Amino acid sequence: MTTAPSTAPVQLPTPRPQARPARRAARRIVRRLPVWLLVAVLLVVMLYPQFWMIMGSFKTQTEFFANPTWALPEQFNLDNYIDAFTRGNVGVNYRNSILVTLPSVALIVLAGLAAGYALEIMIWKGRRQVLLFVMGGIMVPGQMILVPLFTVYFKIGITDSLLPMILTYTAMGIPLTTFLMAAYFRAIPREIFEAATVDGCGPLRSFFVIAAPLMKNSMLTIGLIQFFSVFNDLLIALTFTTRPELATIQVGLLSLSDQYGSTQYGALFAAISINIIVLLIVFVFLNKKIMAGLAAGSVKG
Amino acid sequence: MSRVFGDKKTILILLLPTLSIYVLLKVIPVAWSLGLSFFQGNTLRGFEFVGLDNFREFAGDSAALNSVWVSVSFAVIVTVAQVTFGYLLALLYVFVLRRGSAFVRTAVFFPMVLPTVAVALLFKSLIAVGENQGPVNDAINAFGGESIEFLASTAGTMTIAVIMTLWSSMGFYAVLLYTGLLDIPEEVVESARMDGATGPRLVGYIIIPLSLPILLSSIIFSLNATLKVFDSLLALNNGGPGTTTAPLTLYMYRTAFEYAEYGYGSTIALALTLLCLVFTLVVFRPSSKRVED
Numbered sequence: 001m002t003t004a005p006s007t008a009p010v011q012l013p014t015p016r017p018q019a020r021p022a023r024r025a026a027r028r029i030v031r032r033l034p035v036w037l038l039v040a041v042l043l044v045v046m047l048y049p050q051f052w053m054i055m056g057s058f059k060t061q062t063e064f065f066a067n068p069t070w071a072l073p074e075q076f077n078l079d080n081y082i083d084a085f086t087r088g089n090v091g092v093n094y095r096n097s098i099l100v101t102l103p104s105v106a107l108i109v110l111a112g113l114a115a116g117y118a119l120e121i122m123i124w125k126g127r128r129q130v131l132l133f134v135m136g137g138i139m140v141p142g143q144m145i146l147v148p149l150f151t152v153y154f155k156i157g158i159t160d161s162l163l164p165m166i167l168t169y170t171a172m173g174i175p176l177t178t179f180l181m182a183a184y185f186r187a188i189p190r191e192i193f194e195a196a197t198v199d200g201c202g203p204l205r206s207f208f209v210i211a212a213p214l215m216k217n218s219m220l221t222i223g224l225i226q227f228f229s230v231f232n233d234l235l236i237a238l239t240f241t242t243r244p245e246l247a248t249i250q251v252g253l254l255s256l257s258d259q260y261g262s263t264q265y266g267a268l269f270a271a272i273s274i275n276i277i278v279l280l281i282v283f284v285f286l287n288k289k290i291m292a293g294l295a296a297g298s299v300k301g
Numbered sequence: 302m303s304r305v306f307g308d309k310k311t312i313l314i315l316l317l318p319t320l321s322i323y324v325l326l327k328v329i330p331v332a333w334s335l336g337l338s339f340f341q342g343n344t345l346r347g348f349e350f351v352g353l354d355n356f357r358e359f360a361g362d363s364a365a366l367n368s369v370w371v372s373v374s375f376a377v378i379v380t381v382a383q384v385t386f387g388y389l390l391a392l393l394y395v396f397v398l399r400r401g402s403a404f405v406r407t408a409v410f411f412p413m414v415l416p417t418v419a420v421a422l423l424f425k426s427l428i429a430v431g432e433n434q435g436p437v438n439d440a441i442n443a444f445g446g447e448s449i450e451f452l453a454s455t456a457g458t459m460t461i462a463v464i465m466t467l468w469s470s471m472g473f474y475a476v477l478l479y480t481g482l483l484d485i486p487e488e489v490v491e492s493a494r495m496d497g498a499t500g501p502r503l504v505g506y507i508i509i510p511l512s513l514p515i516l517l518s519s520i521i522f523s524l525n526a527t528l529k530v531f532d533s534l535l536a537l538n539n540g541g542p543g544t545t546t547a548p549l550t551l552y553m554y555r556t557a558f559e560y561a562e563y564g565y566g567s568t569i570a571l572a573l574t575l576l577c578l579v580f581t582l583v584v585f586r587p588s589s590k591r592v593e594d
Contacts, residue, residue, distance in 0.1 A: 045468070047408060115319035118311075170326070204308075253416070265433050291407075
């Protein structure tokens, strides 16, 4: 429906009549109207639920019952947030989530970086097969390893800590990360590493001095993919959380909803809103990287 | 040169940590789990070798078969819906909004980074009935309808689950397919337009065939992700009413950790793994043939 760009090979000598462009502009606005309506509906559908939840987190219990759902809060009242932190354990949950996510992501990225280098830059027999062997893990669902891991963690007596979660996330993140790192290493010209060798740099040193700095961007991208998959996970966290003190934010939200479900909306709304607000702030700063990273992770996976 | 990059010690130092974590915490547990599927019992009660009994039990277990049905239908419906909506959005970004699409892309993508549990609880509140009724039922009442308790029925719960998944992930598929569409050379689209292809014809004959590879990887990725659905159905309605919306993942989790049937749980996990494998191969086989043509 769109017209081809006007190349206008010949400039008209006389200026065009004034009425025509104006009418054309009006026609364009009419033609664009359905598109703008569609976009407006789309944005309302996407944004309103989040806006409604955040507004709800400032409402008092009486406002929930007395006012219609779409009413704005009468005042910005922080009681729900205080309640969520004091009685709802949201602070402890956040601390646990961070204590689990950061080490897991760091381990996944470092292990994947080293393995990617060994499998892509180093030359040895059987490296293709080893890469395929590691990649096979991408397909296996988490449910497949839960029972054996639970048994082992219990036997060696570490179930009373956050360690089981960190170990499991690391193992689960390694296949995709190794595969992506190998793919990113393939894009770096080999000559760089060869030149370093000529200058007397050993392979291990070129890993630290040349490869790691060159891969900074890829590490950030892959780190973000893994951050969201670990931070947002429920399955592993639910399986290896033996006490409420070890609950991550996802497990905490779930039990908060069971506990308050039909009685205390405020605290639950506040806990969910904290999630939305914190991730929104991260997203605003990193949205290009996050979008590109998540997309790359899925196409290649 | 090849001697330097073939240095065994370096390879070992760099690869060994990753490989040992992978083998110890992933490969061995998978093999162990495979073995467990021929046993019954748990660590406290002890295990008993039962051969193929678990598989026979699975074939005759109506709850298990229902959960296979839930997983498969959810995966197929959501995949079709989110790839279609994602593709329509991508076309909107590329051909209608063009350079102005950045804000819309970002706004529609954002829910993807929200935890599924938070999204599920948000939707649960949106459709709530009763004293703290959500805006959805308020709107229905405003148009003269009766409040609907969506989560009281299987079909209602599944509908909400599908809409919720679509809401949170269609922006992601839109961005994925958008980058694919950007890769189509400008000249191809221009020359098709010169030949008189516009609107639907242009999309049908030029754009879709050229974006087929990225469409197929989106479908495979979506199927693999939705077959493993766990958080959203658990947080939305806990697999209810009853166990009618419990996918295979949730059934496995309950069997293994709530009823402590480790052996049977492993059998269910194996069934899930095979299901993912079969779906990927079914989509992949014809697609790789078509790409060769």
